[in-house]
Amino acid sequence: MSVEKIWIDVEEDINTTEEKAYLLPFIVDSSDSVVIVLPGGGYEHRADHEGAPVAQWLNEHGISAFVLHYRLSPKQQRIPLEDGKRAIRYVRAHAAEYGIDPSKIGILGFSAGGHLAAITGTVYEEQSITVAGITQSISSRPDAMILCYPVITMKHYGHEGSRLALLGSDASEEQIAGYSAEQRVTAQTPPTFIWHNTDDDVVPVQNSLQMALALEQHHVPFELHIYESGGHGQGLALEHPVMGNWTKQCMIWLQRQGW
Structure with missing residues (x-):
């Protein structure tokens, strides 16, 4: 299993002291599906603990993974989103190289990484990419989303720390709405698995409930699991007697998606 960094090119006009974004690959030779993992951290x-261990869990179930080291550049909101979109396009453009079906590329995020996953999955586009001398138009739309105790809205019930780090204290109403994932859902949003805990005192469960309602309103297939206890930021939580069930339920859901 290779864990060499795959650097993702960035635009020269973005001013940031953060190192460039990169992907860490965790490839299963017999797998034709992949999930890009986005750790949280406000x-x-x-x-x-929301990165490599999650990729290894996916590998154990026969699914390849990449962990995205997205850039952290406070108050420059388009930077993480560009990294999310670029990661999807990179993996899709190089699908044949990794033995991946380009229609089986998912994205999984925790907390603020869940916000980035949700925004990446609702604000996507096509862009021309040249691979091995061939230029083709590649979509940044993931084929499935897995949102783990995610930050969803930049409005009420959102996570203030994530909003301030991403948008700053003087964000306009337009920016706040634009980065509220529940407002970006359309009928083309990919199928989604969501889980959250009712006792999460960092990112309120209303975030996941709002996302689920938006998906339902646009007739997007989704599965929602709300657990009684577990707090926030537990990652895989394999040994937890309540929320530890999420990994099993998620894998069943992925199998139903044909993965």
Whole structure:
């Protein structure tokens, strides 16, 4: 299993002291599906336990993974989103190289990484990419989303720390609405698995409930699991007697998606 960094090119006009974004690959040779993992951290850091261990869990179930080291650049909101979109396009453009079906590319995020996953999955576009001398138009739309105790809205019930780190204290109403994922859902939003805990005192469960309502209103297939206890930021939580069930339920859901 290779864990060499795959650097993702960035635009030269973005001023940032943060190192460039990169992907860490965790490839299963017999797998034709992949999930890109986005750790949380309030857009101020990336939580290690929500990165490589999650990729390894996916590998154990026969699914390849990439962990995205997205850039942390406070108050420059388009930077993480560009990294999310670029990661999807990179993996899709190089699908043949990794033995991946380009229609089986998912994205999974925790907390603020869940926000980035949700925004990436609702604000996507096509862009021309040249691979091996061939230029083709590649979509940044993931084929599935997995949102784990996600920050969803930049409005009421959102996570103030994530909003301030991403948008700053003087964000306009337009910016706040633009980065509220529940307002960006359309009928083309990919199928989604969501889980949250009712006792989460960092990112209120209303975030996931609002996302679920938006998906339902646009007739997007989704599955929602709300657990009684577990707090926030527990990652895989494999040994937890309540929320530890999420990994099993998520894998069943992925299998139903054909993964």
